[in-house]
Amino acid sequence: MRLLPLFGIARRHLLHSPFRTALSITGVAIGDCFMVLMSALMAGFETKFVDETVESSPHVTMLDEFRDPPDEFAGWLSDQEGGLVAVESAHPRERVYRIKKPYETLAAIEERPGVAAAALNVVGTSILNFGNREVGAALVGIDPERQDRVVSTDTYMIEGRLADLHSASGAIVLGSGLAERLGVRRGDTIGASLRGSGEAGGREGSTRALRVVGVFKTGLVPVDAVRAYTLVSLAQQLLGLGRDVNRIVVRLDDHTTAQDVAADLEAMVGYRSESWQEQNQNFLSLFNIQTVITYVVTSGITIVAAFGILNVLIMLVLEKLPEIAMLKSMGYTAADVTVVFMLEGLAIGALGVVFGSIGGYWLQQLLASFPIPMKGLIEIEHLIFVDPPRIYAVAALVSFASTVIAACLPALRAGRLDPVVTLRGRA
Amino acid sequence: METRALRRTLGSGENALEILHGLDVVIQPGEFCSIMGPSGSGKSTLMYLLGALDRPTGGQVLIDGIDTKALSEAALADVRNRKIGFVFQFHYLMPEFTAEENVALPMRKLGLARRPALERARELLGLLGLAGKEGRLPGRLSGGEQQRVAIARSLANRPLVVLGDEPTGNLDTKNGELVFALFERLVREQGQTIVVVTHDPRLAARTDRVVRLQDGKVVDDGPARAVLARAGERS
């Protein structure tokens, strides 16, 4: 088959009705453009979330518990087949959770290659109140200098400094959402309820006055809404933990290795160690769902565009019936005719993808330049787009493939047309 | 080129309709032959069969000794490309192509490069009195001019035979005469074989031989003058 004359015929068909051709190309381009745009937007949100998370959360968190509770009698009992005893509702054993030998463990963790920094934390929930407002907070007891090496905290301070925790004996730093819900600012004094148990604990139900010395905002809404920092010793008092420490937080040189390192540390020390991915599993799986939804929606757009192409090519074939008969009477084969119309589909697809990619890139720049503040899982000032080449490649592939598939049907039909039927119809 | 006991049935089963009932026609090289007959007598059907656009359901069509029945689709297309030149009542030029490009199309299919194909196209158009109009789109040519472009195209690959199905059917008398004058010249000067369907006895009179069809059968066949005279007597 000699392709050159077929190229010529296809080209003339397309150029002869520029409006229709432009319309078809636009259809493909819009599908492609939106696929790029949506993918880049989703990737933007995910990247922003991951970036903020690995910056403002520990890469690995060692907890004060074990993945398989070692001594649950009830569990053991119910595992016994055909036993005479059935356990209906087992009450877990009362025990104080803590990390034993925290300083030795910390030193051992810091030895490990790949670990950039580690710090001891005391965490627990505490009820904060201001006037008659009461809000639950995730209290984190830290050593400000050490902590900042593990989790960027000071850079997120919007009022005060993290080091101000040293300035007063009852100093606390609040997340912006938490401060908002309490209705407090830097300098206000709030109350925190004390837990009863532990050696240094106060009386049950009493409160301790705390001074708000700073407010931070990571942009991660779930973090800013609940987290509060105090010094380790104060947290131990508030939570009634005595001198115990219940978390070790770790920063790695490369956050993508967190899952491996967490597993290693857990094997080494025994305490349950969670990577940032495991801790944010809910959100990360949300992004997976979101990606699927994006592809479903944009595929819908692409399919609509493909139907447009199908429609245009069917019209074109019907319009060209006499010429198809003529080409065949001149000796052009069914395959030749099919190739002519396929080439037209390919050209429309290729041009559509080129313009779609350009349009997608351009629209990203445009939309990113508008201030569009949003508050959801993360808080942003304007839309964030991340567009690795892969996004363009996938969109181009899907758009191009659907155009080609749409072109197949009319092209094959054009090839199979019997010229005699057409000629009889007219003469 | 000849047909032997040629039959063509359209449709199948109960709806089957035989249009040609065993035609035996032999076209000699260099012959200028016209086919006449009332509407619906099967003239077009015969042309499609002679031109390898269609295959017989019975009997044989031999084009240059090749039986079209045995050929594949692609081989039939090749026969049309090399050995047949069609001219139809409606000109069926490609509207997006200039006159010379239209004429070049069969040559391009044959494998000729663009430049020599266009050169020969211009030559043919000049021969048919269209010099200076080679670059025009069909839409900017008159009906007669378009039909001459179609004739030039039918001659492009030096076919064994030019088949014309009422090529003057859509033209006025003057242009019809012109087309037949061209055919005559091609036959006399170049020995081109031409078979042409026409309803016009005056045009048929300019050919060497007339084959008369009626209801799918040959009812008369012979030198143009004799056949036309017999037809005249009858009516």
Ligand SMILES: Nc1ncnc2c1ncn2[C@@H]1O[C@H](COP(=O)(O)OP(=O)(O)OP(=O)(O)O)[C@@H](O)[C@H]1O
């Ligand atoms: N698709 C078809 N199905 C069935 N019969 C058909 C079909 N097309 C044509 N015919 C019949 O075939 C017969 C021959 O048709 P054909 O076109 O060969 O006649 P013709 O001699 O060329 O007529 P005209 O002078 O009007 O062009 C006619 O009787 C017509 O009714």
Ligand SMILES: [Mg+2]
């Ligand atoms: Mg006819």
